[in-house]
Amino acid sequence: MKPDRSTFIAWLQAAPMMLVFGLFFILPLVFVTIVSAWDYNEYEMIPAFSLRGYTDTFDGCIAGLPDLCTILKTYLKTLKLCLLTWALTLVIGFTVAYFLAFHVRSKTWQIVLTLLCTIPFWTSNVIRMIAWIPLLGRNGLVNKGLEGAGLINQPLEWLLFSEFSVVLALVHLFTFFMVVPIFNSMIRIDKRLIEAAYDAGASGWQTLVDIIIPLAKPGIVIGSIFVVTIVMGDFVTIGVMGGQQIASAGKIIEARLNALQFPAAAANAVILLGITILIISSLTRIVDIRKEL
Amino acid sequence: MTDRSAKKSIDRRTLLKGAAGIAGIAAGSGAITGFPYVRSAEPKVLRYLGTAVNEGDDISKKCFEDTGIKIEYITATTDDVTKRVITQPNSFDVLDTEYFSLKKLVPSGNIFPLDARKIKEFDNITPVFTKGELPNGKKIGGQGTAPWKVLYLEGENSKKFSATPTEFITLIPTVYNADTLGIRPDLIKRPISSWTELLNPEFKGKASILNIPSIGIMDAAMVVEATGQHKYEDKGNMTKPEIDMTMKIMTEAKKAGQFRAFWKDFNESVNLMASGETVIQSMWSPAVTKVRSMGIACTFQPLKEGYRSWASGFCVSKAVSGAKLDWAYEFVNWYLSGWAGAYLNRQGYYSAVLSTAKANMSADEWGYWMEGKAAVGDIKAPDGTILEKAGAKRDGGSYDDRMGAVACWNAVMDENDYMVRKWNEFIAA
Numbered sequence: 001m002k003p004d005r006s007t008f009i010a011w012l013q014a015a016p017m018m019l020v021f022g023l024f025f026i027l028p029l030v031f032v033t034i035v036s037a038w039d040y041n042e043y044e045m046i047p048a049f050s051l052r053g054y055t056d057t058f059d060g061c062i063a064g065l066p067d068l069c070t071i072l073k074t075y076l077k078t079l080k081l082c083l084l085t086w087a088l089t090l091v092i093g094f095t096v097a098y099f100l101a102f103h104v105r106s107k108t109w110q111i112v113l114t115l116l117c118t119i120p121f122w123t124s125n126v127i128r129m130i131a132w133i134p135l136l137g138r139n140g141l142v143n144k145g146l147e148g149a150g151l152i153n154q155p156l157e158w159l160l161f162s163e164f165s166v167v168l169a170l171v172h173l174f175t176f177f178m179v180v181p182i183f184n185s186m187i188r189i190d191k192r193l194i195e196a197a198y199d200a201g202a203s204g205w206q207t208l209v210d211i212i213i214p215l216a217k218p219g220i221v222i223g224s225i226f227v228v229t230i231v232m233g234d235f236v237t238i239g240v241m242g243g244q245q246i247a248s249a250g251k252i253i254e255a256r257l258n259a260l261q262f263p264a265a266a267a268n269a270v271i272l273l274g275i276t277i278l279i280i281s282s283l284t285r286i287v288d289i290r291k292e293l
Numbered sequence: 294m295t296d297r298s299a300k301k302s303i304d305r306r307t308l309l310k311g312a313a314g315i316a317g318i319a320a321g322s323g324a325i326t327g328f329p330y331v332r333s334a335e336p337k338v339l340r341y342l343g344t345a346v347n348e349g350d351d352i353s354k355k356c357f358e359d360t361g362i363k364i365e366y367i368t369a370t371t372d373d374v375t376k377r378v379i380t381q382p383n384s385f386d387v388l389d390t391e392y393f394s395l396k397k398l399v400p401s402g403n404i405f406p407l408d409a410r411k412i413k414e415f416d417n418i419t420p421v422f423t424k425g426e427l428p429n430g431k432k433i434g435g436q437g438t439a440p441w442k443v444l445y446l447e448g449e450n451s452k453k454f455s456a457t458p459t460e461f462i463t464l465i466p467t468v469y470n471a472d473t474l475g476i477r478p479d480l481i482k483r484p485i486s487s488w489t490e491l492l493n494p495e496f497k498g499k500a501s502i503l504n505i506p507s508i509g510i511m512d513a514a515m516v517v518e519a520t521g522q523h524k525y526e527d528k529g530n531m532t533k534p535e536i537d538m539t540m541k542i543m544t545e546a547k548k549a550g551q552f553r554a555f556w557k558d559f560n561e562s563v564n565l566m567a568s569g570e571t572v573i574q575s576m577w578s579p580a581v582t583k584v585r586s587m588g589i590a591c592t593f594q595p596l597k598e599g600y601r602s603w604a605s606g607f608c609v610s611k612a613v614s615g616a617k618l619d620w621a622y623e624f625v626n627w628y629l630s631g632w633a634g635a636y637l638n639r640q641g642y643y644s645a646v647l648s649t650a651k652a653n654m655s656a657d658e659w660g661y662w663m664e665g666k667a668a669v670g671d672i673k674a675p676d677g678t679i680l681e682k683a684g685a686k687r688d689g690g691s692y693d694d695r696m697g698a699v700a701c702w703n704a705v706m707d708e709n710d711y712m713v714r715k716w717n718e719f720i721a722a
Contacts, residue, residue: 042396042397042400042705042709042710043379043397043398043400043401044379044400044401056714059714070717070718070721073721073722074721077721133564133568133570134568137568137569137570138568138569138570139568139569140568157498160570161553161554161570239557242554243552243553243554243555244504244554244555244556244557244720245547245552245554245555245720247717247720247721251717251720252717252721255506255713255716255717255720256713257376258372258373258376259372259506259709259710259713260375260376260379260397261710261713
């Protein structure tokens, strides 16, 4: 009788979250999946079974071999940007979190410095784009500075509207999502473990590799999930910083939506979702987050 | 009641008194006179869905002064306007959109055609819209979704365009223009006279086009035809092989690094040009004006192959009826009565009814904007800032010169679905 009762209460406690999750997450996802298998014309969705959204998307993938088709090229590009952003945000985010957790002693300063990391979110995308031009543009600050210093004769074109600028902007924006979970893991590390390591004669590097990184793993994985999911679905930053010349998985969905081809957009959304779930599940295989929390 | 509740806190007594008062008013409003608050008609409000380009605060302010109709703007991008009409037809009253989107909007049945007989100035609307010719009778280019092809419907609830005039008007014409390439003459330093220059390797990494497929493909077609690589039957209705060929040429240029960036938003185009990131790109007239008002040389360059034109107008949501429909007619009639037309002309656009706009402009303004004459005094923007000094002439000359040289119109093609896919490939290349 007793265990029954406690499971019932547990379910009851989880119910509000489940309800919200079911209504605003699961249900819309189910709709998207259903719509992805509908037909469509110029201006409306036709509720008849058709896999046109999918077949159109993979059009030319087999016929065009050995050249890659649009969808594969787009996903490879998106994955590349995602990987670069992930690696950079991880290194920078880990370093910042390490500094905050182990070098900043006062709680107040830890909070103040963490809040400082949110500054990139204070501006809108449009402002951000306009702000990058005077910095990285052909006649921007960086180019003028390098020319003035005699390092280059011609302005560097790859500074703006390139993969470089896209990754720069993504790292600038999303490092924060790495910092917070890693920092959270790090401050929960028992300080005595580090002292013990020191007493046992471990070098700083050994302490980092053998103690801190393994214990900060849940934070690293959670941060990675944040960054990977955001970058995989991002099309605004990639569009703006890439001069609309770099394709992304999200961009394809947007273009389809704008052409009122909702089923095709839904099909692409399902594909993107599938790929992102694959990445996340392989990440969680490396670390069992539930166990570590 | 509103006054009372605005004061400090409401206690139970005043609330009850207020409620009783309202009940009394409601009960007696039919018989008792002298309750102006209740008797006054509901405020005239119209929700106006459109792109930012035509939604000026000055226009809504003046409209309220003249007619008492309050315009609430709903601003969206070209694509989002269409999406909203299709998915949420109840979320707006008046729609301001381009003619090319009608091929999607009309079959959806979500818009309601207006009755030409209720539009006072309808007979004075420029023949550009009704017949595809200039006021002087010269025929203009009709490739693409030209407005006269989609202006009339066969009946009130018809989803078919009529080739001959009827009184059921899909969109009451308001504003249109002839678009071309914008250039930075100070950086190019030589005359530009053809669309081919957009793909000229001389401007490698300094060119740009719009990333709106329906418009971008037309600019691409102008370039391809100008280079002599292909002559289209109808640029605005390409066959699949034509789309493939056009996109192939553009893709090669993109891979060779011809384009600095693509733009989608008015402000993006202004920034690209003003910062010198691009020196030649497809552009809209007010964007050129904006770059120029920043003190940077920018020309809306007339080209020998002609212009790519666009036009927009008003219709209402199918959900609009009764008094609201009357206000919509009142608003459209006000819009064509001159003040708004003059306002649009002063931004470098063209108004649908030329005669009423002319009456609202000075002779010098009319001469500069419409007749291609040198300005006698300084030419000012609607907000009073000086756009051009005395002696300046408009790029491309007079109305007849510019509209007369239109080669094609923004379009939705029969192969639109295929074209959008190819456009995505182009972006991904």
